[in-house]
Amino acid sequence: MDTIIQLKNVSFAYETEEEEKTLAVKNVDLEVRRGEFLAVVGHNGSGKSTLAKLFNAIHLPTEGQVLVEGMDTADEANVYDVRRRVGMVFQNPDNQIVATIVEDDVAFGPENLGVPAAEIRERVDDALRAVGMYEYRLYEPHKLSGGQKQRVAVAGIIAMRTDCVIFDESTAMIDPKGRREVLETVRKLNRELGITVIFITHFMEEAALADRVVVMDGGSVAAEGTPAEVFADTALLRRTGLELPPAAQLAAALRENGVALDGDTLTPETCADALFRAAQKAGVV
Amino acid sequence: MIRDITIGQYLSGTSFMHKLDARVKIVCTFAYIITIFLCKNFWSLGLMVAFAALMTLLSRVPVRMLLRSLRPVAFILLFTAVLNLFYTKTGNVLFQWKFLMLTDKGLFTAIFMAVRILSLVSVSALLTYTTTPTALTDGIEKLLSPLKLIKVPVHSLAMMMTLALRFIPTLIEEIDRIMSAQKARGADLETGGFIQRAKALLPILIPLFVSAFRRAYELAFAMECRCYRGGEGRTRMKQMKLGVRDAVTAVAFVALIAGVVLLSRFFPAVI
Ligand SMILES: Nc1ncnc2c1ncn2[C@@H]1O[C@H](COP(=O)(O)OP(=O)(O)OP(=O)(O)O)[C@@H](O)[C@H]1O
Ligand SMILES: [Mg+2]
Numbered sequence: 001m002d003t004i005i006q007l008k009n010v011s012f013a014y015e016t017e018e019e020e021k022t023l024a025v026k027n028v029d030l031e032v033r034r035g036e037f038l039a040v041v042g043h044n045g046s047g048k049s050t051l052a053k054l055f056n057a058i059h060l061p062t063e064g065q066v067l068v069e070g071m072d073t074a075d076e077a078n079v080y081d082v083r084r085r086v087g088m089v090f091q092n093p094d095n096q097i098v099a100t101i102v103e104d105d106v107a108f109g110p111e112n113l114g115v116p117a118a119e120i121r122e123r124v125d126d127a128l129r130a131v132g133m134y135e136y137r138l139y140e141p142h143k144l145s146g147g148q149k150q151r152v153a154v155a156g157i158i159a160m161r162t163d164c165v166i167f168d169e170s171t172a173m174i175d176p177k178g179r180r181e182v183l184e185t186v187r188k189l190n191r192e193l194g195i196t197v198i199f200i201t202h203f204m205e206e207a208a209l210a211d212r213v214v215v216m217d218g219g220s221v222a223a224e225g226t227p228a229e230v231f232a233d234t235a236l237l238r239r240t241g242l243e244l245p246p247a248a249q250l251a252a253a254l255r256e257n258g259v260a261l262d263g264d265t266l267t268p269e270t271c272a273d274a275l276f277r278a279a280q281k282a283g284v285v
Numbered sequence: 286m287i288r289d290i291t292i293g294q295y296l297s298g299t300s301f302m303h304k305l306d307a308r309v310k311i312v313c314t315f316a317y318i319i320t321i322f323l324c325k326n327f328w329s330l331g332l333m334v335a336f337a338a339l340m341t342l343l344s345r346v347p348v349r350m351l352l353r354s355l356r357p358v359a360f361i362l363l364f365t366a367v368l369n370l371f372y373t374k375t376g377n378v379l380f381q382w383k384f385l386m387l388t389d390k391g392l393f394t395a396i397f398m399a400v401r402i403l404s405l406v407s408v409s410a411l412l413t414y415t416t417t418p419t420a421l422t423d424g425i426e427k428l429l430s431p432l433k434l435i436k437v438p439v440h441s442l443a444m445m446m447t448l449a450l451r452f453i454p455t456l457i458e459e460i461d462r463i464m465s466a467q468k469a470r471g472a473d474l475e476t477g478g479f480i481q482r483a484k485a486l487l488p489i490l491i492p493l494f495v496s497a498f499r500r501a502y503e504l505a506f507a508m509e510c511r512c513y514r515g516g517e518g519r520t521r522m523k524q525m526k527l528g529v530r531d532a533v534t535a536v537a538f539v540a541l542i543a544g545v546v547l548l549s550r551f552f553p554a555v556i
Contacts, residue, residue, distance in 0.1 A: 096507035
């Protein structure tokens with residue numbers, strides 16, 4: 001698998017009044033692989049959003065180098081090319097929708113890229129279908145639910161045909177139903193269109209579905225690995241203030257009480273399977 | 286309830302007026318408003334009113350909706366009518382009681398002013414009822430584009446207008462939320478004199494402004510992420526194209542204005 005974004009020993013400090021500059025991101029070395037679903041977790045203030053903004057040249061590294069498809073984000077001439085490859089969906093859908101009609105908003109990105117009118121139309125329709133919002137194309141955004149608005153925001157990015165989309169806690173402000181809709185949409189885009197996804201989240205059950213998890217702590221990468229590896233490391237979780245996904249919590253509690261669960265128990269599905277196997281073994285079913 | 290607010294006041298539809306190019310509608314609306322203030326006799330005024338009625342028919346906007354848009358101006362309408370009625374001192378006296386004097390010219394002026402204001406408001410309402418905010422701002426941008434030559438930032442102005450329209454419902458929702466929050470903390474917004482009430486507004490305005498600035502900041506980030514770089518090199522999904530319908534409308538308007546000019550020549554001015 002080739003690399004789409006590469007961070008080489010990247011540090012970043014916000015411009016502040018104070019003399020002492022604290023680094024929001026410290027000596028991060030990271031590779032994002034093409035086509036993967038990468039989750040980034042970490043407690044509040046651990047530098048996740050700052051990291052995200054380094055990926056698409058919103059912030060430029062104070063030290064080190066960020067390469068997107070081999071292009072250095074610090075080079076002014078590359079900024080536009082970087083952003084047309086790496087899109088970003090923010091937390092609050094209300095603050096990223098610019099137009100008063102859904103389809104006009106989705107068209108905003110391609111219009112900025114100078115795509116011809118007929119092709120924009122095609123891209124907008126495709127993007128709205130991909131996120132399941134085609135029927136709502138003529139709605140006014142404020143008449144949609146949080147999950148629907150966020151899906152419109154996602155459509156606005158994929159209509160730009162970016163290779164990679166960063167989600168900065170894009171599910172944090174919406175209700176559980178909307179959250180599921182958005183997550184399902186994102187996984188589908190990742191699987192079917194091969195879009196690389198960087199998914200920043202506070203919800204461990206979402207991180208459990210990723211191909212790879214990066215744990216941030218105090219601005220540095222505390223660990224990276226598959227969800228199974230990361231969530232098996234209890235010392236790491238305690239140190240970085242993270243919890244297990246709910247399904248894994250249940251499994252751990254059951255194990256403590258003598259239920260012998262084997263295999264993966266990170267997601268509700270795998271946990272249910274493990275329970276079923278345990279029940280079969282015990283002769284209950 | 287808050288979700289029900291419509292941005293601008295567009296009523297979706299597929300009528301003749303809906304399908305007209307926004308630029309044509311904007312120009313014609315302005316032309317109409319200027320022309321109606323040039324009408325000096327009942328014949329030309331009647332022609333203008335008939336034309337407004339025709340436009341209403343072609344827009345399929347229910348008369349009830351038009352009347353609703355007139356409600357806010359009812360007071361101004363009454364005020365100017367009464368003022369004109371008794372303020373005009375020239376013409377033949379129809380009626381006199383102490384210092385109150387009513388002349389035929391005063392009566393006519395009052396009628397003319399009332400009809401002009403009514404038509405002005407109805408015609409502008411028709412424009413906003415049949416044009417989406419996006420089409421409206423796009424139309425204004427296109428119409429003003431010659432001003433780019435003298436360095437007027439036309440694109441930025443149009444973008445500002447779009448964003449303002451987009452954020453009206455969001456901010457109204459926000460006000461609602463802040464008011465509930467302050468009421469829950471015991472804020473009293475309904476009683477007291479003017480000064481007291483104005484003071485009570487402060488705890489609402491300050492959070493509103495703080496949040497508006499935060500939103501603006503985030504929005505700017507989001508727009509940058511979507512490769513926004515101003516109007517340079519930007520294309521549009523919805524191209525504005527003039528068609529037969531627009532040509533017909535333009536000719537009808539020229540005919541209307543010619544008609545008004547002719548009627549003003551042949552019949553004496555009454556005001
Ligand atoms: N605009 C800013 N100016 C100065 N310091 C900032 C700014 N934004 C963030 N910081 C600081 O940088 C550090 C990392 O913040 P960041 O927003 O990246 O964390 P995060 O992991 O995204 O947190 P959260 O989970 O709350 O979103 C924090 O210590 C924060 O106080
Ligand atoms: Mg954050």
